[in-house]
Amino acid sequence: MALAVLAVGLSVSNKIHKADLRITSLTFALGREDRLEKLQRQLRQEIGRLTRDAERGTKVPDASWNDLHKRITEFKNRSQQTGQSPDYRSQLGSEAAQDEKRASTVFVMVSDQLIETSRSNPSGIKAAMPRFLSALTALETSRSQARQELTSAIWKAADKNRRESRRDIISVLLGGLVIVAIVFGMTVWLRQRLVLPISTVAARLREFRVGENHGNIPGLERADELGDLARGLNEYRNAVESRRTAERRAEFLANHDMLTGLANRLLFENRLSHELARSARTGDIVAVFAIDLDAFKAINDRLGHAGGDRVLKRTAQLLSSCVRGDDLVARIGGDEFAVIQVARAQPAATEALISRIFKMASTSSDEGVAIKMSVGVALSEPGQAGDELHELADLALYRAKADGKNTARIYNKHLKDEESQRVRLARDLENAVSAQELRLVFQPIADTVSLEIVAYEALLRWRHPGLGEIPPDVFIPIAESSGLIGTIGSWMIDQALRAASTWDSKVSLAINLSPIQFRSLSLASEICDAALRWRVAFDRLELEVTESATLLGFQRDDVLATLEKLREYGAKIVMDDFGTGHSSLSNLKDFTFDKIKIDRSFVATMHSHASSASIVKATIGLGKSLGLTIVAEGVETEDQLSALCRWGCDQVQGFLTGKPVESLADAKCSPAFNK
DSSP: OHHHHHHHHHHHHHHHHHHHHHHHHHHHHHHHHHHHHHHHHHHHHHHHHHHHHHHTTOOOOHHHHHHHHHHHHHHHHHHHHHHHOHHHHHHHOHHHHHHHHHHHHHHHHHHHHHHHHHHHOGGGHHHHHHHHHHHHHHHHHHHHHHHHHHHHHHHHHHHHHHHHHHHHHHHHHHHTGGGHHHHHHHHHHHIIIIIHHHHHHHHHHHHHHHTOOOSOOTTTTOOSHHHHHHHHHHHHHHHHHHHHHHHHHHHHHHHBOTTTOOBOHHHHHHHHHHHHHHHHHHOOEEEEEEEEETTHHHHHHHHHHHHHHHHHHHHHHHHHHHSOTTOEEEEEETTEEEEEEEESSTTHHHHHHHHHHHHHHHTOOGGGOOOOEEEEEEEOOTTOOHHHHHHHHHHHHHHHHHTTSSOEEEOOHHHHHHHHHHHHHHHHHTTTTTTTOEEEEEEEEEETTTOOEEEEEEEEEEEETTTEEEOHHHHHHHHHHHTOHHHHHHHHHHHHHHHHTTSOTTSEEEEEOOHHHHTOTTHHHHHHHHHHHHTOOGGGEEEEEETTTTTOSTTHHHHHHHHHHHHHHTOEEEEEEETSSSOHHHHHHHSOOSEEEEOHHHHHTTTTOHHHHHHHHHHHHHHHHHTOEEEEOOOOSHHHHHHHHHHTOOEEESTTTOOOBSSGGGOOOOGGGGO
């Protein structure tokens, strides 16, 4: 009986050993799957990083693309080797192995195509990305199925081993009544050393399958096959947890901006589509805020990209603190942000959020940088698409920037009509010079006492063939924003000097150029060449610069350098619209002007508002103390002329002394000249 029991025991041990080898083999197969998963994850992250760089316009070295191709080829070879392994096919099943092999092949092919698209046509990345994600999902699905089948096989092998072990133990007990003590000892040994650990391992396998984790795997310290199994399963569990963590991280990165943690454009568009569809049922109104930081390039130039990133993070925190919990704040790209707000009480909710944003921005000035932003808002209408609503918000944002920035505008149909008109004018303005639609008129500047004409100011006019006369304050900003101001300004300089070449040499020419032109270092040379070409002395030129716009911002030094060079040539520099900007006195300190022109808004109201009269008199006194010539604009009445004469103003300009004319031969003396 002892020998029989021993034989039975040996048979049981042999079966358990074979089961252990079976489970160990399955575990090794799982390990190969995990290594392929890790290689795939690294490859996916690298593809994502390089394609994002390419889509943003960042130059990606060819070495990086070539290295990525090599890694894809390595992944392809290792996938094929694993799928063709007889041991792997026997454990997993030929059909599942073929599915995984096909998915790997498709993933490699799509990845190569995405890389070629990124290298040759970055704008096509967005269109190619869904196919890449689909191939990636298919590969992960097939690999997940393979893991499930391997896991199931491990569990079945362990369960079968446990059942057979119990059955053999019972057989030993029934057949060995004589040696009960020996059989009992063997039973205790088998239970403590094999059955219970295997049962616990099986329980842990079931936990892996349902995504739970209630305890450690026993037997990790053992040196036998069961210890190998326990350690293999522990590695597998760690790999599963790592994969789940990576999947959650990948899902977050796919829908959020890495710098600020806000929703990205993809999540913003999906959420907007969802909210518009839901609002059709609930009757709520969806508001889209298009937000752009003002002068962000200047912040980057002053603080560097690291400082710019800190400002973007502060802006993200500011916007997030202003919205409600169910609103969405997104970073669309660069310094562009967006907010989705859903409310029934509109536009009251929109106005309240705008108020909170600007109130919070006015108190946020860390690092000495104030956050200033322009905001455009559009409210949804029934049946409106998300991209259309966002475009309308961008249109309102454009108007906010055109109205002086650091403000907000809510879209209405009037804005759309104005934008259509602006687009038409921008298109027609391209051919205005060649079509001879632009012309110059000249308005006299006279001595206040003698009323003798001392200069003419060249003023630009545009007669549109279909719309008639277009005011300069309408088409000049369009020319500046469209980049046409350089061409138009050069034409104006040439035509003005051409006209001045026919005048009395004692009469000066005043030219009021765009602020953008003064920021060009080549402006001085261009004016010098034109003056030499038309033989106009430089001391007859008066170049007017608008102090409220030209001398501000990060290009201030370039403007001052251009003005200084023009003065060296002999031209006079005139500060136009004095008093309307916030840095008038600072500009007088930093640059020596020859003339100051008092803005027409002060002259027009100096008899009806005491403060305007005080400003005019103070400006005249300031100019006298600095040795500057003072010119008053917008003089239209005898009373205005008389007051300016008493206060010591040097020169006047306005309808009283003469209206703008195209030719000096057409000029008519105003009544003031008949005294």
